[in-house]
Amino acid sequence: MNMDSDDATRPVAETVELAYRITTTDLAEAVRLRDSRTAAGRRRRWMFPVIGLLSLLIGVSAIARDESAARGAGFLAAAVVLCGFPLFGPRIQARAFRGLLEKAGECRTAVDGSGVVVKTATTEARISWAAQPTYAETDGAFVMFSDDKGAVAMTVLPKRGLRPPADVDGLRALLDANLRRI
Template identity: 35%
Template sequence: MELVYSAEFAEVNEAVRVRLRATRWWRLLRWTARGACVLAVLVAGFALLSGDPGEAVLLAFLGLVAVTAAELVPWATARSLFRLIGSQGEARAVVDEDGGRWTSRDTDTAIRWALLTRYVETPRLFVLFTDRTSGTGLAYLPKRGLADPADADRLRAILDRNTVRV
């Protein structure tokens, strides 16, 4: 099964977000940042009641910075990946019973199913990623890269035979 496509930021961003949602550390980071924000706002409220508006504003601002920074991680990661992937021009991905092979202007990467053990299907993508013990690797296959929309069923069948749908 072959796919031919050029990188689009929206797809890279979606793939990164799908991958992050599948990790425990990402959920922990987001909840920690939100908890820090709530705590900072509560302490800011106490500071405001004690008559120190400058400290209250600073604490509320720091809480918002924590949440904003955590929420920008997926975008910044996707932006970095897109700059790398997008600079390669057209990509070709060949997926078969052995794994996947991605080829572009300057790269040729083969990844066997033993590394990409799981996948998620979205309306636009198949996002393949490593298991929890192998880090946070990912690969994505945009459905628009298929020669025929019916090929999505064939690709899904290959993925179902060789990986686990999450």
């Protein structure tokens, strides 16, 4: 749990409610955030470009030695994809969920002392604080993460879904009282 000196004086809201549609932009932001805050994500961020540069060297070497042009071109294409993955990977991963997001429709979420309840047109999920014990904040959202190595499970709580917008402080207080900020 995270306790700052002003947490003791700040009242924790009983329940904060949100209503929103998750977008691919929200998911891409959450994936980028996860990749910057977890060891597995940080490894992916440098591993792909390093392997891409190695592929580039192999491709240029193959072309310079007059080996098969197709083989050299294959390595060069792999280099471009691998070097570009840290930039475009989160957006591509988020786009893979577009159909599910459209099917889910609007999310209605309630955050209280026991955890988070997310209801959509197709699902209802209760997430205990123990299931996703950490969170991070961006300009547009709060993102809760599981504590496994890759933070596979995450819950995105876009600030635009808060009613009234002043509930940002209330949601932050609830999260600070129950989760560890990363």
